[in-house]
Amino acid sequence: METFVCAGCGRIYLEQSERCGHCGAEMEERPASGRGIVYSFSSVHMGARGMPTPYLLALVELEEGGRILARLADDDESEPSIGGKVIFSGLSDTGPVFRML
């Protein structure tokens, strides 16, 4: 997993860009293991327009530090839990997706 971290505000991105979309500062490339833990999660039953429900949202804390909001793959049989281990499984139309370990 490749991450791009803003040198100004510290935001983590999974796609490369010249400058941070939040603050405009320059980005630094940072290799990441793709491993993280669930900081919090919610199963969304009434969602945003055009998004089939339910889906799992999680705030994931990466092993290297920093948090990102992501989808948790819900084709999994295990229940998410705070502190539960997750691994990056790819980028979808709705951003990063993690899978429970």
Place this chain on the structure above:
Amino acid sequence: MRGVSIVGAGITPFGVREESLVALGAIACRNALEDAGLGPERIGAFFLGNFAGQAFVGQNHIAPMVAHATGLGAVPCTRLEGACASGGLAMRQGVLAVASGQVDFALIAGVEKMTCAETDETASILAAAGDVAVEASVGSTFPALFGLIARRHMHEHGTTREEIAHVAVKNHAHGKLNPNAHIQKDVTLPQVMDARPVADPLGLFDCSLISDGAAAVVLCPSETASAHHEKPVEVLASAQASDSPALSDKRDITTFYATQKAGEEAFSQAGLSREDVDLAEIHDCFTMAEIIALEDLGFFARGEGGRGAVEGMTKLGGAMPVNTSGGLKSKGHPVGATGVAQIHELTLQLRGEAGARQVPGAEVGLAHNLGGSGATCAVHILGATA
């Protein structure tokens, strides 16, 4: 800076309203002017809180439209947008305009018309109060953000699902006594706990209402206030603070830094302590948000806010009733109107005019208005005339 007082307050009933966005605003404004016994020609500046006129009804630039419909003439009209704190920001700008001596009378209003949109469309419009690039794009909605916050708060501080649900039961019990509330009926604890999930752990009754409505107040210098109302209400503090909206930018999502800062600043301005507050209108966009605000404002220690509704301290008859109006939960949450409607409720209470929900002998009230997931916060403290 001179002291500022409220000499007029007006509101429309909250709920599903037939009137247009602009007409709702104008009705609340006329009610407030009438309450102050002032003609529109006396007003020197108009500040209007509105979040998403364009997105909900296709109309922007509504401050001069509401002003024209109210007969304010050529006065400077300014619309404030700070998500769900838009009304609180309008109030603060009005206070500053009068306190600085720039104008002698300021009219403040807040308005939103939301019920014309479908629920999922509304969820998407409201999601734009968060950081769209990293939140809405992933499928997060406001209930989802507060679901994440609630689950973390339960995990870190031991707050229980039942404590969170008690906030809804309490606020509905209060709203039942408010003839302007959107929903004037009780809900039971099992109803809240077993309601259809929206973004777990939060269910349907943990979420505030999608409403139409408007509220307005008239401000003038305290030194002349008694000439315009027999019971002027003094603005003892007007504070505002900011933070990043994105949950991923926050070190701790179980607290809102902007509320802490605005609260500290407000108590310092007023020279009062937490024990001096007789009642509060707290931004309960979600049940969990009321609990966090009670902690952030210093009324309860971290992790103890859930006790308020369960043990009755924040109920009518308790030590510091919270959301006697019914709050956003039961009175309703026309986003841009909310911050001004909180001021309206405190004004009634501090005049002793709140009817069945009156807090006996109320002298000091606090209004807490939060924008989005905590990026903007306005806190006002009001005092009754001695």
